[in-house]
Amino acid sequence: MASLRFASPRLRNYFKENYIPQVCEALLCGLLATCPEDPLKYLEEMIIAIMENGLESLLWDICIDPSMKPKIRRLSETYLEQLFGLDDQLMTPELMIKACTFYTGRLLKTHFCIWRETMTPRTNEVEILAEQMERAREYDNFRLQKCVFHHWHSYVKHQKEQRKDILQRIQQIIYCRRLVTILIKWRDKAKQKYKKREDELMLKHELQFKKWKSKVKVNVNAKEESISPEHCVSEVSLISEIPEFDISEFPKRALLQIFSNLSLRDVVICSQVSRSWLLMTQMSSLWNGIDFSTVKNIITDKYIVSILQRWRLNVLRLNFHGCLLRLKTLRSVSLCRNLQELNVSDCPTLTDESMRYISESCSGVLYLNLSNTTITNRTMRLLPRHFHNLQNLSLAYCRKFTDKGLQYLNLGNGCHKLIYLDLSGCTQISVQGFRNIANSCTGIMHLTINDMPTLTDNCVKALVEKCHRITSVVFIGAPHISDCTFKALSNCDLRKIRFEGNKRITDECFKLIDQNYPNINHIYMADCKGITDGSLKSLSPLKQLTVLNLANCVRIGDMGLKQFLDGPASKKIRELNLSNCIYLSDASIAKLSECCSNLNYLSLRNCEHLTDLGVEHIVNIFSLVSVDLSGTDITNELFCKGSPILEHLDVSYCPQLSDDIIKALAIYCISLTSLSIAGCPKITDTGMEMLSAKCHYLHILDVSGCILLTDQMLEDLKMGCKQLRILKMQYCRLISMKAAKKMSSIVQHQEYSSADPPLWFGYDCEGKPLTEQQDTTPFKDLELTMKESTYSSEEEVV
Numbered sequence: 001m002a003s004l005r006f007a008s009p010r011l012r013n014y015f016k017e018n019y020i021p022q023v024c025e026a027l028l029c030g031l032l033a034t035c036p037e038d039p040l041k042y043l044e045e046m047i048i049a050i051m052e053n054g055l056e057s058l059l060w061d062i063c064i065d066p067s068m069k070p071k072i073r074r075l076s077e078t079y080l081e082q083l084f085g086l087d088d089q090l091m092t093p094e095l096m097i098k099a100c101t102f103y104t105g106r107l108l109k110t111h112f113c114i115w116r117e118t119m120t121p122r123t124n125e126v127e128i129l130a131e132q133m134e135r136a137r138e139y140d141n142f143r144l145q146k147c148v149f150h151h152w153h154s155y156v157k158h159q160k161e162q163r164k165d166i167l168q169r170i171q172q173i174i175y176c177r178r179l180v181t182i183l184i185k186w187r188d189k190a191k192q193k194y195k196k197r198e199d200e201l202m203l204k205h206e207l208q209f210k211k212w213k214s215k216v217k218v219n220v221n222a223k224e225e226s227i228s229p230e231h232c233v234s235e236v237s238l239i240s241e242i243p244e245f246d247i248s249e250f251p252k253r254a255l256l257q258i259f260s261n262l263s264l265r266d267v268v269i270c271s272q273v274s275r276s277w278l279l280m281t282q283m284s285s286l287w288n289g290i291d292f293s294t295v296k297n298i299i300t301d302k303y304i305v306s307i308l309q310r311w312r313l314n315v316l317r318l319n320f321h322g323c324l325l326r327l328k329t330l331r332s333v334s335l336c337r338n339l340q341e342l343n344v345s346d347c348p349t350l351t352d353e354s355m356r357y358i359s360e361s362c363s364g365v366l367y368l369n370l371s372n373t374t375i376t377n378r379t380m381r382l383l384p385r386h387f388h389n390l391q392n393l394s395l396a397y398c399r400k401f402t403d404k405g406l407q408y409l410n411l412g413n414g415c416h417k418l419i420y421l422d423l424s425g426c427t428q429i430s431v432q433g434f435r436n437i438a439n440s441c442t443g444i445m446h447l448t449i450n451d452m453p454t455l456t457d458n459c460v461k462a463l464v465e466k467c468h469r470i471t472s473v474v475f476i477g478a479p480h481i482s483d484c485t486f487k488a489l490s491n492c493d494l495r496k497i498r499f500e501g502n503k504r505i506t507d508e509c510f511k512l513i514d515q516n517y518p519n520i521n522h523i524y525m526a527d528c529k530g531i532t533d534g535s536l537k538s539l540s541p542l543k544q545l546t547v548l549n550l551a552n553c554v555r556i557g558d559m560g561l562k563q564f565l566d567g568p569a570s571k572k573i574r575e576l577n578l579s580n581c582i583y584l585s586d587a588s589i590a591k592l593s594e595c596c597s598n599l600n601y602l603s604l605r606n607c608e609h610l611t612d613l614g615v616e617h618i619v620n621i622f623s624l625v626s627v628d629l630s631g632t633d634i635t636n637e638l639f640c641k642g643s644p645i646l647e648h649l650d651v652s653y654c655p656q657l658s659d660d661i662i663k664a665l666a667i668y669c670i671s672l673t674s675l676s677i678a679g680c681p682k683i684t685d686t687g688m689e690m691l692s693a694k695c696h697y698l699h700i701l702d703v704s705g706c707i708l709l710t711d712q713m714l715e716d717l718k719m720g721c722k723q724l725r726i727l728k729m730q731y732c733r734l735i736s737m738k739a740a741k742k743m744s745s746i747v748q749h750q751e752y753s754s755a756d757p758p759l760w761f762g763y764d765c766e767g768k769p770l771t772e773q774q775d776t777t778p779f780k781d782l783e784l785t786m787k788e789s790t791y792s793s794e795e796e797v798v
Contacts, residue, residue: 019055026050030063205667205694212693216719248276252283259286263294289317293343296322301329308332317341321369330354334361341367345394352378359386371396371422380405384414384440391417396450397425403433410440418443424450434459438466445469451477457484464488472496472522479503486512496522506530510538519544526577527552533560540567549577551603557583562591570595579605579628586614593617599624605650606631615639630654630676640664647671652702653679655763659687666694673697678704678728679757681767688713692720699723704730705757707767711739718746725749731757733765 015021027046036042046063053062061069247255259267259281271281290311292304304325308315312335321343331354333342339362344350350373359382368387370379371394380401383390393415395401406429409415418441423429426449437444444467449455455478464470470492475481482504494517499505505528513520521544525531531553539545540563550556561584564570573596578584584607592599599621604610610632618627618639626648627639635656640646646669651657657680665672672695677683683706691698692713698721703709709732717724727743728751729735740752756765763769 019058022055022058022060023047023050025060026058026063029060033061033064033068201667205690209690209693212689212720216716219719248280255280256283256285259283264291265295265298284311284314287311287314289319289341290315291319292323293319293321296320296324301326304329305332308335312336313338315339319343320347322346325349327351327354331357333358337361337364339365341365343367343369344373345369345371345396347373350374352376352382355379355382359383363387363389365390367392369394370398371424373398374400376400377402377405377408381408381411384409384411387415388413389417390415392420393418394420394422395426396422396448399426399428402428403430403436406433406436406440409437414440416441416443420444420446420448422448423452424448425452427452427454429454429459431456431458431462435462435465438463442466443469446472448474449478450474453477453479456480457482457488460485461488464492468492470494472498474498475502476500481505483509483512485509486516490516493517494520496520496524498522498524499528500524500526502528503530507532507534507538510535514538514541518542521545522547524549525553526550529554531555533557533563536560536564540564540569542567542569544572545569546572547575548573549575550581551577551579551605554580554582556581558585558588561588565591565595572598574598575601577601577603578607579603580607582606582608585609586611586617589614590617593620596621597623601626603628604632605629608633610634612636612638619643638664640668643669645671648674650674650676651680652676653761655679655681655769658682659684659690662687662691666690670694671697674700676700676702677706678702678730679761681705681707681757681763684708685710685712685716689716692716694720696720697723700726702728703732704728704751705732705761707731707733707757707765710734711736714739714743718743727751729753731755731761 027043030046031039031042034042050058050062250258259270262270267281267286271278287307290307292299305328309332315336316338318333318336318339318341322345325347326349330344330347330350333339334357342358342362342365350370352375355370355375356378363386365387366389368383368390369392375395375398383393421437421441421444447463447470452475455475457480460481461484468491470489472495473489474497475485476498477500479502481499481502483506486509490512494513497513497520505525507530510531513523518541520542523539523545524547525535526549528550531550532555536550536556537560539548556578561578565588576592576596576599581604584604586609589604589610600623602618602621602624603626605628608631610629612634615629615632615634615636616638618624619641622643623645624643625645627643627646628648628650630650630652632654633656634651634654640649640661641664649665649669649672651661657677659682662677662683665675675691675695675698683703685708688703688709689712693716701717701721701724703713706729709729711734714735717727724746725748727747727749729740730751730753732752733754733756735752735754737752737754740750744750744752757763759770
């Protein structure tokens with residue numbers, strides 16, 4: 001067996017590849033353990049079983065009965081490899097003997113050494129102990145030195161930091177002292193400069209006022225003196241010396257700019273001046289837009305037809321608002337085949353038949369206003385058939401079409417390009433009608449539905465199911481709209497919302513605005529009683545908000561406004577209307593002046609807790625263009641000094657104001673265009689004289705209830721305020737009827753009454769305050785003044 005260890009490699013490989021040692025081991029182990037009676041037959045059966053199971057799964061005990069298998073762990077996979085010499089392992093019996101001998105000797109040596117050390121007596125224990133004690137002392141001294149050094153290091157570090165802090169404080173004190181010195185010098189210089197500016201303004205004002213008085217005196221003397229013939233001859237000679245100037249020499253672009261600002265009536269009058277003026281009025285660009293509504297009471301149908309026939313190729317915009325026209329005249333609109341904008345609102349004679357003629361010829365119309373007309377479903381059928389590019393449609397107060405008419409909008413090419421839709425007052429529209437609009441006009445961006453008490457949340461839900469591009473909604477006079485509408489509009493990117501007089505809207509809607517409309521810039525929520533300070537807190541994170549109108553929201557107070565101003569929304573706010581928010585006081589106005597540096601329009605009408613202390617902070621808002629402080633308890637005119645660009649001012653029903661505020665306006669606010677001082681009984685002709693001498697751009701003036709004003713005021717206005725268009729002087733008992741009639745021929749609109757002021761003005765005919773028993777203010781008049789304040793400047797421009 002052992003000779004195979006040195007056999008040829010071929011023979012050794014043959015044994016390994018055919019598992020011969022394993023087969024022999026299994027058979028021998030089976031014979032040894034089983035001891036069968038017929039060994040040959042047993043071997044034959046076992047060989048057959050091994051062949052069936054395969055050689056790969058062959059084990060040494062495969063031929064042993066399971067009940068007879070030994071329960072000891074084998075040390076090797078097979079022992080016959082060693083017998084046949086096929087094992088390639090380095091472990092041999094000789095090596096095992098050597099390893100065992102080495103391990104026994106090593107163990108013996110280790111135990112002997114330990115025994116020797118234990119049994120040998122120690123002779124130098126005293127020396128070792130002394131050495132260990134010396135080491136312990138050194139270590140203890142080292143620890144003490146380390147502790148002392150650590151404390152010393154901490155002390156030195158603390159001293160250095162303390163000296164450093166002291167040095168920094170000294171430097172900071174020196175720096176602050178230097179800043180204080182600089183600020184004191186700057187303040188003194190600013191005071192000197194401000195005083196110098198004040199003196200210059202006062203001097204300039206006095207010089208201009210003296211010049212004004214001399215001019216008034218000359219005009220009075222000229223009226224009293226009769227004009228001599230020599231004087232007339234001299235005037236004729238002077239006039240003859242003035243060189244002639246022909247306006248037709250202006251460039252065409254300048255002429256177009258001049259005549260485009262005139263009404264149709266004025267253009268017609270200019271065409272009759274001369275032949276050159278007639279040629280100037282015949283510029284084709286001048287007739288791109290024709291507004292017949294301004295001359296609807298004087299123009300004839302024949303003249304309208306002739307104008308449309310002549311300029312049919314140039315007309316792009318037509319306005320027939322409120323015109324009473326015949327069918328033939330309306331048919332002539334069809335001649336203008338390039339028409340893009342058509343306004344036939346409030347035309348009682350407009351019918352479906354006339355709209356048929358217009359729609360068949362003017363297919364390029366983009367803007368169509370049919371509000372307050374008698375159109376029916378027949379006209380609704382024409383819109384998608386002919387006006388394929390229609391973008392702006394107004395059906396306000398058209399009550400003769402039905403839900404079926406709205407269904408027609410989806411016929412043919414449909415009105416799929418519609419962007420603006422006005423359905424105000426169309427109370428006949430149901431939820432199905434709004435669903436029809438959603439099916440046909442999915443691109444609506446601007447939606448206006450005013451004066452519609454039948455409008456509900458379900459109507460809005462039906463509309464926004466498919467109209468996801470809505471950016472602005474106007475629901476004024478829709479009392480049944482609630483917070484659910486804002487949930488329905490959450491899929492839209494709203495930029496502008498307008499609600500008024502709604503009691504079902506609460507603070508919850510403003511939370512939805514904060515969550516769903518981060519880009520909103522215009523919020524108009526006037527007269528919504530359910531809005532509290534929580535709403536303003538929800539609006540504070542809106543970074544794009546520029547217009548906020550919460551007039552008549554009486555539950556808003558200082559806390560809500562302060563929370564709103566603490567957020568980023570105050571940085572861009574440009575218009576703020578808090579009229580009749582009676583809980584606001586001076587504290588919130590002080591915060592307002594700090595945060596709203598870009599504010600242009602501010603209304604604090606009827607904020608009764610506002611005093612001069614709060615108004616003084618308004619002077620720090622240099623960007624103000626319009627201020628409304630009517631109905632407040634102010635007596636100070638200081639805010640005028642910080643508003644050089646102020647154009648609109650309303651301080652009506654502030655009975656403590658006197659001529660001082662008029663003088664301040666005349667000095668600092670010469671760009672004023674609108675002024676209301678109604679209900680200020682201390683204003684006199686002296687103050688109005690200064691106003692007339694300096695504020696030459698005044699267009700609107702309300703002096704109702706100024707009982708001390710006389711006819712002299714009107715004379716001053718004639719000379720100084722030549723651009724005055726609207727004049728209100730109710731309850732001015734010292735102004736005569738004769739002078740008022742003369743003034744009415746100069747201004748476009750005038751209101752005059754010489755009666756005593758009513759009791760709700762708060763004072764009698766002599767300007768004395770009424771007692772509480774006499775002061776019976778009518779609620780209707782009060783509501784009227786409150787309602788006027790809810791409109792913002794942007795809406796007035798529109």
